[in-house]
Amino acid sequence: MGSIKTKELSKIGYTNDQARSLVINIIAKHFKHHDKKALLQMLIEIKADPGKYLSNSVLGKIAATFLDEPVACHFQTYELLERSGYLKVYGGAGIERSAKQQMEVAMSLPVTVQGALMPDAHTGYGLPIGGVLAADQAVLPFAVGVDIGCRMALTIFDEGESFLKRFSYQIKMALKTYTHFGMEGGLNFPQEHNVLDSPVFQSTDLLKKLQLKAARQLGSSGSGNHFVEFGLIEMREGNALQLPPKKYLALLSHSGSRGLGAAIAEYYTRIAMSTCKLPKSAQQLAWLDLHSEAGQEYWLAMNLAGDYAKACHDRIHANLLKALGLQSLATIENHHNFAWEDTLADGKTVIIHRKGATPAHAGEWGIIPGSMCSAAYLVTGKGAEHSLYSASHGAGRAMSRKKAKENMTVSGMKKILASAGVTLIGGSVEESPVAYKNIETVIAAQHDLVDIQGKFMPAIVRMNKD
Template identity: 70%
Template sequence: MARHFKHHDKAAIIQLLTAIKERPADFLQDEVLGKIAAVFADEPQMRTFESYELLATTGQLKIYGGREIEQAARQQMEVAMALPVTVRGALMPDAHMGYGLPVGGVLATDNAVIPYAVGVDIGCRMALTLFDEGESFLKRYSYQLNVAMKEYTHFGMEGGLGFYQEHEVLDRPEFRDTALLKALHGKAVRQLGSSGSGNHFVEFGLLTLEADNSLQLPPKQYLALLSHSGSRGLGAAIAEHYTKIATDTCKLPRSAKQLAWLDMNSDAGQEYWLSMNLAGDYARACHQQIHRHLAKATGLKSLATIENHHNFAWEETLTDTRKVIIHRKGATPAHAGELGIIPGSMTTPAYLVRGKGVEQALYSASHGAGRAMSRSKARQKVTMSALKKMTADAGVTLIGGSVEENPLAYKDIEQVMHAQHELVTVEGQFMPAIVRMNKE
């Protein structure tokens, strides 16, 4: 306990230990707590698992923008299509190799949820707020916006904002439903309103709305705030915990090991589903806090907010009335009329889009431009001084930032958008002006 729960307060640790003593069977499968639970268990527990072979023929797979998708991502998706629980799949034009399912992969399964097809950063999402100001405000108050970004955002794997926050998500009863969620509540409190590392960002910029827009706002330029981040340590711990349970109980060939699933009728499947949805709501709360703090600090009035998850799973019904679990690993929901945001890079546009509801794409679109370089290759190819020149040439102020996220590390967002023109309609273009990301 001292090693693994050193950041938890005494009351939470005692509560957790009491629960282990009273219900040891609930904790026997836990990698850490199982050793303590075994002391109180009446008899040894045998871990059961099912062993599966991949199907010789794959299910239905639709690929968009295939010319720009690396072979490794295609191969990962083909393995996913051969799972016995797979119903249908789609690969978005921003796709690249990931863990388990490729980033940009969409997979529909029959009564099964795959933790690694959701991803480690559960509920990672985009949020865009339009304000009742325009370009003149951005130019006049750029210094104040810059200062507010530094004071009211936090980036990195650990830590959080330096002031107390309140949000109803922290009072959710689900935090008392499992031992894991109980143990993670303290971290969720500390990290509320913060962002992670990697490609997570917060940006002020200008959004130009099209005449035919779903927001029913005048077609002009608006000051806007765009953020991208997920469920922080809460989602990562949930993903790690239930991925281990899945891989321990669902034995697959080595090539598919990371795609182990949880049956939705099992206790573990229901626990993961509950935890995943809580993590998604927590990610939404983090964005709400970011936007609320920055709007208050700068005196801006919000006109509208658009937001959407990726790295999530939904229960949906196909046109043949079949119910499936749709996993979107780095893919944006794009049901008919549904609004979403597809970003490019720190110097290229993001797009406000309206979904067209294409079933072949499993009602999805890309979640960004997609990586053209691995992180290691980006570090080798671009220096920090070169990155600063790129942003300066584009008229972008960069706070923090990493060469791993330099604009050249990403695909051409215009090509990606062209490859999915049948999936979404563009309603607006956002150009970043002040960008904050995690430091190198």
């Protein structure tokens, strides 16, 4: 058993980068425990007689690379359309005009099938934050975002308010010792996770160069609105976790794929914008054809970044649980900067991009945070088709970071924290609670999208210091 290297694939005639990327991805997902010799022999047979394997749901994609030349990503110029698909806006009264305009531009792309705008939406780069876009066999790097795989993770413990009060000092010390925030650096002690052994790191030159940095930053968090916090979650009567309806101690984290995701986003956005020419208003929405070499590579790298972001949360939670001697009752987690292959109600297969939006298929778990002083909601999706099976990813910003800095003082923020009974370690006025929309208003605007299962209130919060 063992992973197959690109050199070994070249030796048996897999000289095309698209084919090699596909093979490494498929083997990692479906054949990681199979014998290497048998796998190489199977790949030789696929190349020799690709038609024989075309109907195979897993191997057919590999076979197809030997029947047709890969579709080159040589886009010329595309004109915007009047409107490419149906757009549903939730909580429109609380969404700034510029974010709606950005979404309208995205709806004019020739590859757009359907769109939705969540009630926490605000202006971003390319697609607005809170924008959801279904595209036809295309992936838009800037509709995924720079922080690929940015996500939430919530662990619930069989402890309550008494633990929080009794051990608040130990919790603060654990947060200071076992978390790291900022653009660079990482934890002062080694972290291990099987994501670092993924063969996908060997699939492209870019990913090979990023593997060491990923190892160094594992278990750490970024800057901005990323956080790790302890608080109390009150579970609703009849919740889907079947936990007794009472208050539990909980750990909530928000972070993404660190330098790995940022480098992937930058690299493939540059390729998309240089090969897919669009009018100036839509330049940042350039896409990669999923059948192109660059499209296949981005998809592979994006999924690796998502796995890595999950690994960072895994380590954050494991480190803090061990430090505080806590046992988990349940862990809920979800991405909110990612793209997924999905099927619409009419049976059409599309790529759904959620840039600051929570997946909300029927029964699917999600976490929607507010600010450092307001509630986060544990929810399950209702599977609403018009929202593209999505919900908001938070309260959303009411002020830009620049405006928040101009309108809030450190002493003013401390008063808000004190009145809410929240302890902040690090943090900056850019993330002041007043910089965010009212989470209750945002949640009320998506009654048709999610069911509330629990309400979390932060108590001890760790963020990056400005």
